[in-house]
Amino acid sequence: MTPIYLDYNATTPLDPAVIEAMLPYLREHFGNPSSTHQYGKTAHEAVEKARIQVAELLGARPDEIVFTGGGTEATNHALKGVIFAKPTDGRPWACDAHIITSTVEHPATLQTCDFLKRLGCKITVLPVDRYGLVDPGDVLKAMDRKTTLVSIMHANNEVGPTPLNRSARFRSMSMSWAWTCCRWPVTNYMRRKESAPCTFVGASSWSH
Numbered sequence: 001m002t003p004i005y006l007d008y009n010a011t012t013p014l015d016p017a018v019i020e021a022m023l024p025y026l027r028e029h030f031g032n033p034s035s036t037h038q039y040g041k042t043a044h045e046a047v048e049k050a051r052i053q054v055a056e057l058l059g060a061r062p063d064e065i066v067f068t069g070g071g072t073e074a075t076n077h078a079l080k081g082v083i084f085a086k087p088t089d090g091r092p093w094a095c096d097a098h099i100i101t102s103t104v105e106h107p108a109t110l111q112t113c114d115f116l117k118r119l120g121c122k123i124t125v126l127p128v129d130r131y132g133l134v135d136p137g138d139v140l141k142a143m144d145r146k147t148t149l150v151s152i153m154h155a156n157n158e159v160g161p162t163p164l165n166r167s168a169r170f171r172s173m174s175m176s177w178a179w180t181c182c183r184w185p186v187t188n189y190m191r192r193k194e195s196a197p198c199t200f201v202g203a204s205s206w207s208h
């Protein structure tokens with residue numbers, strides 16, 4: 001009996017168009033994009049073309065796009081990057097940093113927050129309601145002058161979109177688009193005045 005696959009929120013087969021686009025780079029143009037020989041240059045050009053395409057999708061500049069190996073790396077990069085980059089005024093950076101997140105975030109987010117907490121960062125983990133949603137009012141209540149980052153997923157893989165994805169106006173927001181990028185229109189999300197300036201976005205693998 002052929003099993004029926006009902007777990008597309010975990011992973012999907014590759015879109016045939018993606019396979020088609022990738023095959024030349026898996027077969028012939030397999031160079032390391034950092035290498036200076038012709039194989040490397042061809043791969044480098046392809047990566048830069050992809051960077052422009054992703055930037056267009058998000059309404060960002062190509063130099064704002066950082067490719068990572070996956071969602072966990074993107075989330076670590078976003079959270080630690082924002083906190084470590086925070087101006088310190090001569091004090092240890094973590095003493096002045098505050099992150100707001102929720103109980104239903106991916107372990108990549110919660111464990112990174114735990115790590116930052118051990119370094120002295122204040123972490124507020126908000127509860128969710130019976131529908132698995134964070135109340136935007138709770139986020140606003142939790143915010144203070146030290147709040148550096150709000151990290152709430154754009155959509156949950158089990159309950160769907162979070163109410164923060166359209167209504168939030170936060171100074172610095174890390175939203176994971178691991179589940180939504182390429183499923184929902186996200187063009188110009190990063191530039192929309194009414195939404196949060198998403199400093200970093202973790203949109204993991206192509207199969208999503």
Ligand SMILES: Cc1ncc(COP(=O)(O)O)c(C=O)c1O
Nearest residue numbers: 070071072073106108176178204
């Ligand atoms: C928010 C979030 N972070 C991290 C991950 C893990 O991604 P990866 O397996 O690519 O590291 C996922 C996907 O499962 C995710 O949804």
